[in-house]
Amino acid sequence: MATLTFLGAAGSVTGSKHLVEAGGKKLLMDCGLFQGGKELRLRNWDPLPIDPATIDWIVLSHAHIDHTGYLPRLLRDGFRGTIYANSATRDLCGILLPDSARIQEEDAEHAAYKGFSKHENPQPLYTVEEAQAALGRIQVIPDTAAFRISSQFSARLLGAGHILGSSMIELTITENGKPTVVVFSGDVGRYDQPILRDPEPPPRCDVLVCESTYGDREHPGDSPLDALAEIITRVSKRGGAIVMPAFALGRTQLLMYYLRQLENWDRIPTLPVYVDSPMAVSVTDLYQRYKKEFDVDFQREAQNGDPLNCREFHLTRSAEESKQINKLNAPCIILSASGMATGGRVLHHLARRLPDSRNAVLLAGFQAEGTRGRSLAEGAKTLRIHGEDVPVKAEIIPLHQFSGHAGRSELLRWMGGLADAPRQTYLVHGEPEAASALQAGIRERFKWRADVAAYRQKVKLTPQG
């Protein structure tokens, strides 16, 4: 009988790895890195409970590192199978995975230099070379058409509306001539948002594995444009700068799109906008190439110019250009990664701007437990950056309107697209409170049984009777 084992994103929002075993073969759905607090990050160093050499295939839902960032390590540890993804996800991985490897290498060098590692010679989790090797194993599969992987497995990708290329995956497992359909939601996006299309309704399934990131929260219903216009006008009037920690992929492009709109409508003053992340620059180029993937409004706007380009727009690639931004004393907007301020260039912008009460930090995405972003959102008075305690005097503004994840009612709306109740539903990719709140919501709304998946839990996938 086929089984499903939750090797990550169970009890947490990161480290997505769902192992399906059938007919003696092993298929892994997503291969994400654990991110966030130290306890979670240390899990990346634990050997998997199964030998990676025994995994035959991997299917990727989308390119975010918490869904793909463990691939190079899996290769180092012996994985020799094929990785399947659609072409946008493959191209985005081409930007994100080497960048993730560079961060691992820099962290190891930093630890060696500072001497704070327990290890004599701290090693990176993986190297840029290993990330390149992982990319070489990705084979592109079509969007929307079913793809036969083996006699046991076939997969079909459907749009999830979360980031460019993001998909939910319908996996059909055939054993003894009987099919069992498992739908993995991946990360479910938002409805009625600019740029991306709405998530497609889930196809009929026997087993549903659904994310629950915002299972206990709604996103505010008011317009993100109003909030953004108000903040930018207010902060610039008092001479402050606005720092927005943003994931290079998704959030950055959405913010740029909104800034451009506000400028077009003269709702904000024209300020210099710095996108300080080499990766965001590359991703934005890719958005141009995949224009046809986006919603009709964005396609039309892209015909008439560049909807992601503000009036005084600066893209910074080099570290030297990035440092120059620190010298600016006039109002400006700085978008920089990482989105949860766990690393990257945004750290030196925060170190520079946090101690001044004229400035503002806008938190536009999910802030996981144990991250600097979360500490800021929860009102920390100081923030530890590069070994120093930086006083937090700047205004901290969490703006949940910009989330790329479905809020609670959007998740329920998405699941409501199923005509028949799945026989089993497992909730993954959520902190414990979020997952149990969604579980209660599902029981109440649909009268389905739903279980919160536990880390390393293995369940049987029963075929239809």
Ligand SMILES: [Zn+2]
């Ligand atoms: Zn994601």
